[in-house]
Every structure is written in C-alpha cells, then in structure tokens.
Amino acid sequence: MKLASGILELIAEGLGLESGYFGGKLSENAFLSVNRYPPCPDPSLTLGLPKHCDPNLITILLQGDVCGLQVFKDGEWIGVGPVPNAFVINIGYQLQIISNNKLKGAEHRAVTNSKDARTSAAFFVSPSRDSIVEPARELIKAGNRSLYRAFEFTEFFSNYMNEKGNSEVVLEPFKLQA
Numbered sequence: 001m002k003l004a005s006g007i008l009e010l011i012a013e014g015l016g017l018e019s020g021y022f023g024g025k026l027s028e029n030a031f032l033s034v035n036r037y038p039p040c041p042d043p044s045l046t047l048g049l050p051k052h053c054d055p056n057l058i059t060i061l062l063q064g065d066v067c068g069l070q071v072f073k074d075g076e077w078i079g080v081g082p083v084p085n086a087f088v089i090n091i092g093y094q095l096q097i098i099s100n101n102k103l104k105g106a107e108h109r110a111v112t113n114s115k116d117a118r119t120s121a122a123f124f125v126s127p128s129r130d131s132i133v134e135p136a137r138e139l140i141k142a143g144n145r146s147l148y149r150a151f152e153f154t155e156f157f158s159n160y161m162n163e164k165g166n167s168e169v170v171l172e173p174f175k176l177q178a
Contacts, residue, residue: 001030004060004125007089011058015099017136025131026098027057033122037068040112048110048118052165054092055157056126061088066118072107080108093156093171094127097148100135107167127153148174 008022037048048068063069063082070077080088096105110120127133134150151174163170 028128053105056092059090060123129154
C-alpha cells in the first residue's frame with residue numbers, strides 16, 4: 001500500500017492536484033490477486049483473462065518472467081514483455097474519470113503461453129464502496145467541462161459487473177451529455 005500511495009501521490013502532482021488528493025476513501029480498499037496460467041499447447045484456444053479495463057483506481061502488476069500481458073493499441077494486441085524487478089502500473093476507470101479523461105485506462109488481456117506456466121500478482125487499489133467519484137474540480141476549468149457525473153463507487157462497480165467489464169458500454173451511464 002505504501003508503493004500505491006507513492007504512485008498516486010506522483011499522479012496527483014502530475015495532474016496538478018493537491019498533495020494527498022487520492023488518500024482516504026478514494027484509495028481505501030485494496031486486494032491482491034495471484035493468478036496461475038498453465039501452458040497451453042495452442043494458446044489461440046484459450047485466454048488467461050479476456051479484454052477489459054480495470055474498474056479500480058490503479059493496479060500494480062508483477063508479471064513474472066513469462067510474457068502474457070497484452071494491451072490493445074491502434075487496433076492490435078501488443079505484448080508487454082516482462083521486465084525483471086519491475087511493476088506494470090495500470091490506470092483504472094476511476095482514475096480516468098477523476099482525471100476527466102486526461103489519463104485513460106488501457107484495455108488489456110492476459111494470454112497463455114505454449115510452453116511455460118506463468119504466475120502474476122495484481123494489487124488493486126479502489127475507492128471505498130460509498131466513496132463519491134467525480135472529475136477533480138481542479139481539472140474542470142473554463143472551456144474544460146466535466147465529462148462524467150458524480151457517483152458512488154458501488155454504483156459503478158455494480159454496473160461494471162452487470163456489463164461484464166465490456167469497455168464499449170461500461171462508462172456510458174456515467175458520462176454527461178455534451
């Protein structure tokens with residue numbers, strides 16, 4: 001959690017937000033998920049995890065030493081090679097909303113490997129269920145309107161689960177009309 005707090009502090013600084021902006025309820029919940037992906041002789045037959053963007057604030061991912069993370073960019077899936085002793089930081093939907101789209105959640109997936117098993121560990125940092133999430137007021141200035149309405153995180157998470165994380169529609173109920 002100390003690493004997550006430090007990363008969020010740097011993100012707040014980069015966005016021009018006050019120190020501690022992401023403290024308290026906005027980063028109150030955290031959990032660790034360890035995933036094991038056994039080898040598959042034909043990786044095209046199965047996915048480790050289907051395409052999605054994370055519903056939380058940030059994810060700190062330890063990939064392990066076998067390639068399996070892919071991001072969707074410019075219409076194609078690109079492998080993210082593991083870097084020894086490094087973490088991948090994924091921006092989640094909540095950070096996208098708070099930044100009013102200055103930062104975007106990366107659509108990603110996990111794939112299997114034909115020869116090697118893979119283990120990854122993901123540390124998810126989320127707002128508390130009753131936390132109000134909305135674009136940071138400091139980022140809403142003249143000529144830069146709010147793109148999202150305020151909501152409780154529990155409402156967002158419920159919608160995310162109902163839509164099975166479908167990135168084409170999961171943000172729609174929270175967008176403000178032009």
